[in-house]
Amino acid sequence: MNEDFFTLGLEKDIIKAVNYLGFEKPTSIQKRCIPIVLKKKTDLVALAQTGTGKTAAFGLPLIQKINNHSNNIQALILAPTRELCIQISEDLKNFARIKKTKILALYGGASISDQARNLKKGVQIIVATPGRLQDIINRRLVILSNVDYLVIDEADEMLNMGFQEAIDKILETVSKKRNTWLYSATMPNSVSKIIYQYMNDPIEVTCGIKNQSASTVNHYYYLIDHKNRYKVLRRVIDYNPSFYAIVFCRTRAETQNITNRLQTDGFNTDGLHGDMSQMQRDAVMKKFKKKKITILVATDVASRGIDVDNINHVVHYQLPDEVEVYTHRSGRTGRAGNHGKSISLIGAKDRHKLIKIEKTLNFKIEKKNIPSSSEVIKALVTKSIDDLLNSKINEKSLKPFKKIIDDISQKTTSNKIIEKFISHSLSKMINFYEDSEDLNSLNKNQLFGSERVFINIGEKDGLNWAALKDLLKDKTSLNDEDLNGFDVKRSFSFFNVSKEKLKLVFKSLEGFSLGGRDVVIEISKKSKENKSLKIKKGRSTHPNTKGRRGGEFKNRKNVSKNKRIKKNKLL
Known part of the structure; x- marks a missing residue:
């Protein structure tokens, strides 16, 4: 008998299932939660990262508490995605392999008629x-008035996906006498609101620190020039030859673009985004879990519910807007006791996001130098030689070639053979990297050596980010490296300019008008000299002047925070 799980208060039938599944020792969240809910009826809030054994933490005691002699629905588990719903139901069936508790998964993309028929047969969870x-x-196909236990898994993810209204209606339907167990990786305000409204004096269990990333994940970032973003991604992949990873993108279009480029470059990769059917998504996930593809490029929504234990890297191709999303992305690696790396590609406009993540998670993310071409070649050669030395020799298959092998060994040395093997097998990769540029030397001051600038023209002037950039390049004769981080709003915009070119921008736009309006620019935050320049009709003024323009800018800043204009359809 597994004494470690037995001491938690689990019955023999549950322990037998645990032993069959190969569980050796309970995780921290299991040690702390299982005894609490077994000893007394109570609401519970458990905060822990994904991959820490949360399903067993609620699933094992739940199976034990179910009365198998009753066909009433006694427990309800809410999960944010179809994939996670299926995963939890499969895990519960494994936990109940001796007890034979009746468990049913209800999710979209499957026949609702079949699910209704299974409900009529009687289920307990x-x-x-x-x-x-x-x-x-x-449709009045289910009665939840007898539910004794409600589990809300990945609550933060569920609310972030927009299920607040659905959850409210479901919780109003479920028995008021129930116990509610809520599991979440982070504690945003939306989760706190659920706890306040629907839970009764819950016991709180926190493994780690609230809103903090898992300790099994190391966090790094590479400082990049935006135009080299894909080059850096490819270099990161080649530098880590055993790369088994998810690359997170912000939009469907970007996801498909990166997938296509990686496939063209010969990587085993596929994409996961909202334009795909459920059948296509299932097929991709099946290939990824079997490592037929080793790089999954995905949007945040499409990737929710992914449960793969051996992912060793997560790459944030673009940083998300919310820290909780960064935490969930990073939680896809470093699972089940394994260690992983969370790598961010940081361009000029990502500075504030990086600072926000570090402040919220309460740790510094380490800056790494982008691997040089020689470092990448060395990593590829080392991996190739390791694979060669560790490969198994099939003596029977080689028997017909023994004389040829002996003849070759007489003509040359083993060193020469290895050198020729490397040159032959890696020639394409070596040629690709041999004269490639040093990506660390390009625009090193782009992130911290630039100023954020406000300009009073935007979408209503017929501009998008590309058009505004072209306009500024034309007026200032600057290039892409000097101008970046464009954020175009309805009636105004922001952009970054390198500090050494700042005066040139102001001078170049003196007296400039567009559509009959004077163009006004100013530094959007205090400079080192605690000054801000404003240009109107060829004059520069201090920002603290009590003029109409200064007041308008303050209002504009508030508008920019509260009325985000969505330029892309994000997932």
Whole structure:
């Protein structure tokens, strides 16, 4: 008998299932949560990162508490995605392999008629996504008034996906006498609101620090020039020859573009985004889990619910806007006791996001130098030789070639053979990197050596970021390295300019007008001299002047925070 799990208060039938599954020792979240909910009826809030064993933390005691002699629905588990819903139901069936508890998964993309028929047969635990469950409730196909236990898994993810209204309606339907167990990786305000409204004096268990990333994940960033973003990604992949990773992108278009480029460059990769059917997404995930593809390029929404233990890298091709999303992305690696790396590609406009992540998570993210071409070649050669030395020799298959092998060994040395093997097998890669540029030397001051500038023209002037950039390049004769980080709003915009070119920009735009309006620019934050320049009709003025323009700018800053203009359809 597994004494470690037995001491938590689990019954023999549950321990037998645990032993069959090969669980050796309970994780921290399991040690702390299982005894609490087994000893007394209570609400519970458990904060822990993904990959720490949360499903067993609620699943094992839940199976033990179910009365198998009753066909009433006694427990309801809410999960944010179809994939996670299926994963949890499969895990629960494994936990109940001796007890034979009846478990049903309800999720979109499957026949609702089949799910209704299975409900009529009688089930004791339902695992459901909020959208499908709400649909089933509206059709009066399920009664939840006898539910004793409600589990909300990955609560922060669920609310971040926009399920607040569905959750409210479901919680109003479920028995008021229930115990609620809420599991979350982070504690944003939306989760706190759920706890306040629907839970009764819950016991809180925190493994690690609230809103902090898992300790099994090392965080790094590379300082990049935006135009080299893909080059840096490719270099990171080649520098880590055993790369098994998810590359996170912000939009569907970017996801597909990066997928296509990686495939063209010969990498085993595929994409995951919202334009794909459920069948296509399932096929991609199946290949990824079997390592038929080793790089998954995905949007945040499409990747939710991914549960793969051996991912060793997560790459933030673009940083997300929310720290919680960064935490969830990073939590896809370093799971089940393994260690992983979370790598961010940081350009000029990402500075404030990086600072926000570090401040919220309460640790510094280490800056790494982008691997040089010689370092990448060395890593590739080392991996190739390791694979060669560790490969198994099939004596029977080689027997017909023994004389040829002996003849070759007489003509040359083993060193020469290895050198020829490297040259032959890696010639394409070596040629690609041999004369490649040093990506660290390009625009090193771009992130911290630039100023954020406000300009009073935007979308209503017929400009998008590309058009505004072209306009400024034309007026100032600057290049892409000097101008970046464009953020175009309805009636104004922001951009970054390198500090050494700042005066040139102001001088070049003196007296400039567009569409009959004077163009006004100013530094959007205090400079080192605590000054800000404003140009109107060829004059520079201090920003603290009590003029109409200064007041308008303050209002504009508030508008820019509260009324985000979505330039891309994000996932």
